Amino acid sequence: MENQKLSDKVSSRIKQDILDGKYKAGEKIPAEPELMKAYEVGRSSIREAIKSLAMAGILKVQQGSGTFVNEIQPEENVIGRLPVADFDDINAVRKLLEEEIVKLAVDNHTSAQLQEMEKQLKLRKQAIIAENRQDCTNADIAFHMAIANASKNKVLAGLYQNFTHTIRTFFSKREERGITHFAMSHHLHENLFAAIKSKRKKHAQEIIRNILDHNY
Structure with a gap:
């Protein structure tokens, strides 16, 4: 720590x-x-x-x-100038970004992007097992960033990439939660990957809402 x-x-x-x-x-x-x-x-x-x-x-x-x-x-952009707000504010912006990103990723992903998502999921699980919170944070953000890139919308992906610094800063302030919230949400992330891979758009959007609604 x-x-x-x-x-x-x-x-x-x-x-x-x-x-x-x-x-x-x-x-x-x-x-x-x-x-x-x-x-x-x-x-x-x-x-x-x-x-x-x-x-x-x-x-x-x-x-x-x-x-x-x-x-x-x-x-130099709007998101970069935003202060780190409380969790509800951060999650509200994440929902706006990620629900649209997931919808587009279902339609536009490539096999290489799916491989990157799967790779980050494996790293996330390994970090959970090792109880390495920093590696969990890295893999979690990289997984969601891979989905953003799969959206094929460069503006959305760029916004999300800049927003990851806010997410990371927020995670670092919640150290008392340790590895627990990563472990509890891992099955949801695996389900999200499966839904994107199988092009089940509605199911993928339901899962990302579930992830964010439960503060994961």
């Missing part, structure tokens, strides 16, 4: 350094050893922070090239 808190702090510091112009849009950020020295943390904390910022659309990891600051930051 301490490592998770540390990575969250590092992620906030890197984000602030980007806002302050230390790392500019389009530029490559320093390699892990330099970041470890700059932020006085270990490699795992740096990697978790970078993963979090990449999923939030702030950084972009290019295999073999390094990690770059995205040209367009979440702060």
Whole structure:
């Protein structure tokens, strides 16, 4: 848990350094050893922070090239400027986004996107078994992001990607719930995947509403 808190702090510091112009849009950020020295943390904390910022659309990891600051930051759009609200407000926005995203994903998904959803579901289950809350959060968000990409609507997918930072921040404030809410909702996520794969639109939308109505 301490490592998770540390990575969250590092992620906030890197984000602030980007806002302050230390790392500019389009530029490559320093390699892990330099970041470890700059932020006085270990490699795992740096990697978790970078993963979090990449999923939030702030950084972009290019295999073999390094990690770059995205040209367009979440702060430059409406969702990026929203404050972190309470759960009801967050869930209301998630419902608007995810119900439409799921509907489109049922019609537009590819086999590769289904494979990505299935991969993240497996990682989510492994993290539940290992009681690794950080990995659960990562896999959960990646699963829903894979569905967003499968919608084939770039605007919706972009909105959802930027919104994931708000979701992640909210999850980090609910640490007292531990791994329980991930475990209790896993069968619903598996059912959602099955409904999308078999193109059962109405059933898929019912499941995503169930997931969000039960604060999962």
